Every structure is written in C-alpha cells, then in structure tokens.
Amino acid sequence: MDPALRTAATGMAAQQTRSEVIANNLANVNTTAFKRSRAHFEDLLYQTVQGSTVVGAPDANSLPAIQVGRGTRLAGVQRVQQQGPIEQTERPLDIAIEGEGFFQVQLPNGSVGYTRDGSFGVSDTGTLVTSEGYTVIPGIKVPDDSTEIAISATGVVTATRGSDKTQTEIGRIELARFMNPAGLLAQGENVYLETPASGAAVVGYPSEDGMGRLLQGSLEGSNVEIVQEMVDMITAMRAYEINSKAIKNAEEMMSIANGMIR
Amino acid sequence: MPDGIAAAASALRYYERRQEIVANNLANANTEGFKAERIFARLVGDSHPAPDTATDLRRGTFRETGGALDLATDSDGFFVVNTPQGERLSRGGSLQLAPDGILTDSAGHALLGEKGVITLGPGTVTIDRDGLVAVDGEPMDRIRMESLPPGTDAQHDAGTLFLPGATRQQLALGSRSVKQGFVEDSNVNTVSTMVDMISVQRAYANAAKALTTLDGIRATISNDLGKVPG
Numbered sequence: 352m353d354p355a356l357r358t359a360a361t362g363m364a365a366q367q368t369r370s371e372v373i374a375n376n377l378a379n380v381n382t383t384a385f386k387r388s389r390a391h392f393e394d395l396l397y398q399t400v401q402g403s404t405v406v407g408a409p410d411a412n413s414l415p416a417i418q419v420g421r422g423t424r425l426a427g428v429q430r431v432q433q434q435g436p437i438e439q440t441e442r443p444l445d446i447a448i449e450g451e452g453f454f455q456v457q458l459p460n461g462s463v464g465y466t467r468d469g470s471f472g473v474s475d476t477g478t479l480v481t482s483e484g485y486t487v488i489p490g491i492k493v494p495d496d497s498t499e500i501a502i503s504a505t506g507v508v509t510a511t512r513g514s515d516k517t518q519t520e521i522g523r524i525e526l527a528r529f530m531n532p533a534g535l536l537a538q539g540e541n542v543y544l545e546t547p548a549s550g551a552a553v554v555g556y557p558s559e560d561g562m563g564r565l566l567q568g569s570l571e572g573s574n575v576e577i578v579q580e581m582v583d584m585i586t587a588m589r590a591y592e593i594n595s596k597a598i599k600n601a602e603e604m605m606s607i608a609n610g611m612i613r
Numbered sequence: 614m615p616d617g618i619a620a621a622a623s624a625l626r627y628y629e630r631r632q633e634i635v636a637n638n639l640a641n642a643n644t645e646g647f648k649a650e651r652i653f654a655r656l657v658g659d660s661h662p663a664p665d666t667a668t669d670l671r672r673g674t675f676r677e678t679g680g681a682l683d684l685a686t687d688s689d690g691f692f693v694v695n696t697p698q699g700e701r702l703s704r705g706g707s708l709q710l711a712p713d714g715i716l717t718d719s720a721g722h723a724l725l726g727e728k729g730v731i732t733l734g735p736g737t738v739t740i741d742r743d744g745l746v747a748v749d750g751e752p753m754d755r756i757r758m759e760s761l762p763p764g765t766d767a768q769h770d771a772g773t774l775f776l777p778g779a780t781r782q783q784l785a786l787g788s789r790s791v792k793q794g795f796v797e798d799s800n801v802n803t804v805s806t807m808v809d810m811i812s813v814q815r816a817y818a819n820a821a822k823a824l825t826t827l828d829g830i831r832a833t834i835s836n837d838l839g840k841v842p843g
Contacts, residue, residue, distance in 0.1 A: 355629075355636040362640030369643065389678070391707055391796070392644040393720065394637075396771040400630070414657065415665040418769050419630065420637035423644050426719045426772075429707055433679045451737070530735050530748070531710045533680055547712030553735045561737055561749070590642050593803055597636045600810050604632060607814075607821045608625070611828075 354421065355601040361422030362594035365392050368425050369587045376575045377584075384467035384541055385573035386430045387580075393426040432532040435574035437566060443500050444471045444479075447571040450563025452526030455554070456485035456542065463488065464542040465527055465535065465552070467571055479508075479522075483540050491522035504564040506557040526562045527552040618831075620660040621824035627654050628817040630664045635810050638801045646673070646685075646704035646773045647799040649806075668767040668775075673800035675792060681738045682708040682716075685797040687790035690758040691775060694722040695730070701774040702759060702767075704797055716746070720772045726754035740793040743786050756791065758784040 372390045379385040397418040437447050446469035448454070453465035464485065471487060474480045479491040493500065497510035506524035511517070529535065534548030545552055558564040634652045641647040649669045654662035675685055684692070684705040691702035694717075703718060711717050716724045716731040723730040726746065736749035744756035760782050761767055761775075768776040 355633045358633065358636040358640050362636075362642070365640070365643065391719065392641070393773045394641050394644055394647055394769070394771060397769045414663050415655065417630070417652070417664055417666040418650065419633050420641070420650065420769060422637060422640045427707070429680070431678060431680060528735075530714075530733060530738060531682055533682065533707075534709055548709045550710050550714065550733075550735055586643070590639075590803070593639055593642070593807060594636075596807065597632075597639050597810060600814050601632055601636065603814055604629065604817050607818050611821050611825050 354419070356598055358420070358422040359594045359597035359601065361395065361424060362597070363591055365390075365423045365425060366587045366591035366594065370584065370591075372428055373580050373584050373587060377577070377580050380573055380575045380577060380580075382541070382573050383470060384435060384571045385575060386432050386435075387573075387575045388428050388430050390428045391426050392423045394423055395421045397421070429533050430535065430537065431574065432535075433574050434571070436572045437569050438572045439569050441568050442470075443502075443568060444473070445469060445568055445570045446471060446502055446524075447566045447569040448526065448557070448563040449566055449571075450561075451532075452528050452557065452562045453532075453543065454481075455488040455525060455527050455552075456481055457488055457490075458485060458542070462544065463527075463552075464538060464544060465529075466542045468541040469565075470570055483542075485542070487524065489522065489525060491524070493521065494519070497521075502565055502567045504558050504566070506565055523556060524565065525554055526557050527554050528562060529553070617660075617827045618824060621820050621827065623661040623663070624820040625817060625824070627662045627664050628813050628820065631813050632810070632817075634666065635806055635813060638806050639803065639810075642799055642801045642803050642806075644773060644799050645796045646706050647801065648704070648767065648769075648775075649799075649801045650769070666766075668769065669800060670767060671800050673798040675795045676798055677795055678707075679794050680707065681793065682710075683794055683796050684708055684740065685792045685795040686758070687792060688758075688760075688784065688788055690760045690784035690789060693725045693757045693759055693777075694718050694774065695725055696722045696770075696772075696774070698770075700725070700777055701770055701772075702761075702777050703774050706773065706796055718772075722772075722774075725757045727757055728754050731756070740791055742791055743789050744791045758789050758791075760784045 369390045372388050376387045397420050399416050399418050456464045458464045470482045473493050477493050479487045496513050499511040501509045508522045510519050510521045530550035535543035536546045538544050555562050631652050634650050638649045650666050651669050652666045655665045657663045694703050707719050714732045731754045739747045746753045761778050765778045
C-alpha cells in the first residue's frame with residue numbers, strides 16, 4: 352500500500368508544477384510577444400511484480416507477471432512559439448513580426464539575444480535599441496535631423512531628413528530563424544538565447560526565405576489565451592484533488608487492514 | 614477443506630495491487646502518450662484471485678500545439694526510439710533537437726528513421742502523414758513506425774515508452790496518420806478510475822470482514838467447542 356501513497360504523491364507534485372507554469376502564463380497575458388509555456392510529463396519506472404505465491408493454491412498455475420508503475424515526473428517545460436495577435440499602436444518605432452523570425456539584439460555580455468518584442472527606441476547615441484536598451488543588430492544609426500522613420504515589410508529603414516525632406520536609406524533590419532524555436536532558452540526581458548536544442552540561427556532579411564514580414568506601428572501581443580489557461584488550471588486542480596483522493600483511499604485501506612486484528 | 618482465510622488474504626493482496634495500479638493511472642492522467650494499465654483478477658486454483666494486467670491501447674485525445682516538433686499518430690502504430698537499453702516504442706510527444714542536430718524525444722533518446730538516426734540541418738521542418746521528414750521541402754528521412762502484433766500486451770517502460778515485441782512489424786505506408794503539431798493526451802479516464810477506486814476500497818473492506826469472520830469461527834471452534842458447559 353505504501354507504493355500507492357508515493358505514486359499518488361508524484362501525481363500531486365506534477366500537478367503543482369503544472370499550476371506554476373499556468374500561473375506564469377496568466378501573469379504574462381499582456382506581455383509583448385510573450386510565448387506561453389506548457390509542462391509535459393512522463394511516467395516513472397515500472398516494477399515487474401510476479402503474482403508471487405498464492406497461499407494454499409493446490410495447482411501451481413503460472414502466475415502472470417504484472418507491471419506496476421510508480422508515478423509520474425516532469426519531462427520538461429516547453430515554450431509554444433505560436434504567433435501572437437498583432438496589435439496596432441501607431442507608434443513608428445513599434446515593429447511586429449508576422450510569421451517566423453526573431454530580432455537580434457546585442458547583449459551587454461557580448462552574446463546575441465533574440466526577441467520578438469519590437470518596441471524599439473532611439474538611444475542617446477542615435478542607434479536603434481530595444482526597450483531594455485540593447486542595440487538592434489546590425490546597429491542602425493538614425494541621423495539627428497530625421498523627422499520621420501519608415502520601416503518596410505522587408506526591413507528597409509528609411510529616414511526622412513531635414514527641411515527639404517530627402518529620403519535616405521539608413522539600414523536594413525535582419526531577422527534570425529531557428530529550426531526548433533521551442534528549444535530557445537528564455538533569458539527574461541522577452542529575450543531568448545540560442546541553445547543546442549534550438550539549432551543554429553539562420554540569419555536573413557524579412558519577407559525572404561521563409562522569414563516573417565515586418566509591420567510598422569504594431570506590436571505582437573502575448574499568445575496566452577486566458578480561456579485555455581483557465582481550462583488547464585481547472586484540470587490541474589481536479590487532477591491534484593483526485594491524486595489526493597488516491598492517497599486517502601490507500602490510507603483508508605491501511606486502516607481497514609489495521610482493524611482486522613482486534 | 615477450502616482454505617477461506619487464504620482466499621480472503623489473496624483477495625486483500627489483489628485489491629492492494631489494484632490500488633497501486635489505479636494510483637499510477639491517476640498520477641499519469643496528464644502524461645502525454647500515457648496508456649492506462651487495466652488490472653483484473655484471474656482465478657488460480659479454485660478460490661484464489663491473482664492479479665493480471667493489460668495495457669489499454671485506446672487512443673487518447675489529440676491536442677493541437679502547433680509545435681513543429683510535436684508528433685502524434687492517429688494509428689495503432691508506434692515510433693521507434695533508441696535508448697541505452699535498446700530500441701523502445703513511443704506514441705510520440707514533444708521532440709527536440711540534440712546539439713548535433715539529431716532528432717530526439719524529450720528524454721534525449723534518438724528517434725529512429727529508416728536510415729537510422731535523423732539529423733536535421735537548419736530550416737523549416739515538415740513531417741507528412743506517412744512520417745516523411747523534410748527540411749525546407751527537401752526530404753531527409755522517413756520516420757520508422759512499427760505496430761505490435763495483434764493480441765500482444767504492450768509492456769510499459771519508464772519515460773512513457775513500450776517494449777517492442779519479439780516479432781517486429783513495420784507499419785504500412787498509408788495507414789500511419791502521423792500528425793505534426795499535435796500531442797496525444799493520456800487515455801486515463803479519471804471519472805471511471807475514481808469510481809474504480811471507491812469500489813476497490815469497499816471490496817477491500819468486504820474481504821477484510823470475511824477474513825475476520827472466518828477467524829472468529831476458528832476462535833469459536835478452538836476456544837468454545839470443547840468446553841463443558843457449566
């Protein structure tokens with residue numbers, strides 16, 4: 352009976368982890384370009400128990416070997432890299448990616464980070480930076496006298512300069528794409544890092560070779576769907592409850608066994 | 614004389630085992646690709662129930678995830694993964710890429726194709742109904758799929774895997790129904806499992822009662838029967 356208790360306890364622990372993941376998804380329901388996570392589980396080792404001897408059995412029938420599982424464990428938490436809804440902001444330096452790809456940003460430690468959060472700004476030195484202040488690769492300089500910035504679907508950044516409104520191309524935004532974006536490592540601040548599981552970054556221009564296109568004046572919203580998360584939360588809660596019932600049931604059976612000797 | 618106490622003890626042992634199996638099914642009610650274990654009693658001798666199990670291979674519901682490396686199959690077949698203990702069968706799940714581009718399951722076991730391990734380069738991965746893996750439209754390898762011979766009981770292994778049978782059978786093309794971007798949920802029915810759990814407890818109490826009653830009869834026989842009244 353003791354194994355039944357521990358088996359049910361692993362089930363409760365799993366559901367608790369699942370609730371934590373759901374809580375984080377719900378907390379980020381309004382985070383720009385947030386991608387929801389999903390916890391998934393696998394079963395634990397199986398123990399093969401022979402039916403063993405049956406007391407007083409006249410014919411030694413061969414008893415079937417049966418497998419008893421010992422519970423569940425967390426196999427991993429995966430990020431679901433689905434497109435979030437595109438929200439219009441009308442701010443010229445807000446850029447959403449519709450389709451695959453990530454903006455590349457230069458992190459302070461020298462490595463390259465990847466983000467889909469395109470709420471950019473211009474730093475004091477005139478470079479295009481993210482809202483956290485990381486330079487967007489390949490460092491686009493916005494001239495001091497520019498009055499308007501246009502970003503095309505293919506990533507070409509054009510500045511309208513001076514009083515005579517001359518149009519100058521000042522750079523082109525590049526995107527990076529991964530074979531398995533779910534394998535990227537979340538770094539916080541909407542930034543992801545490349546990992547062996549994500550595969551190497553493939554760099555290219557927007558709207559080319561399977562890259563998504565850029566939309567100026569828009570941002571990508573969070574891909575968390577509240578209803579979906581609520582449903583998941585209810586199932587996690589019920590599964591937690593049901594595992595606690597299994598513990599209670601095993602406990603009551605033990606108490607029955609204890610009560611046999613008066 | 615039929616040994617009633619021994620039979621009642623076998624029944625108690627059977628229900629304890631049954632509770633362990635039920636607890637494992639419930640613990641895995643949200644484990645992707647999990648197949649519930651059914652337990653039933655077999656009569657050994659003339660009065661002793663012995664536990665026997667079978668794996669319930671009915672399909673779980675499919676959940677759309679949109680992930681390029683999430684894989685499920687709407688057939689009776691299995692994918693084949695390579696573990697340190699040998700080849701194992703799997704119902705799919707969330708795959709990932711090892712550092713060298715090898716396609717693996719979430720525990721890091723390589724998923725096997727017809728040409729061995731599947732190594733993918735950068736690009737967009739598509740997997741068609743028959744398990745053909747393509748990167749940017751260029752076919753790389755076909756995922757190996759096997760089915761268990763009819764009538765065999767699938768043996769569980771840890772990590773939501775199954776042991777292949779003695780005879781290996783390839784699943785025919787056209788009947789593989791591989792689904793990319795889906796995962797298969799656990800096929801545990803929590804409601805019926807819960808009902809099962811209640812009946813286990815009641816039956817256990819009944820068997821315990823039978824045992825104490827038989828014990829009481831013996832106590833009467835040995836302590837009271839020979840007594841001279843008065």
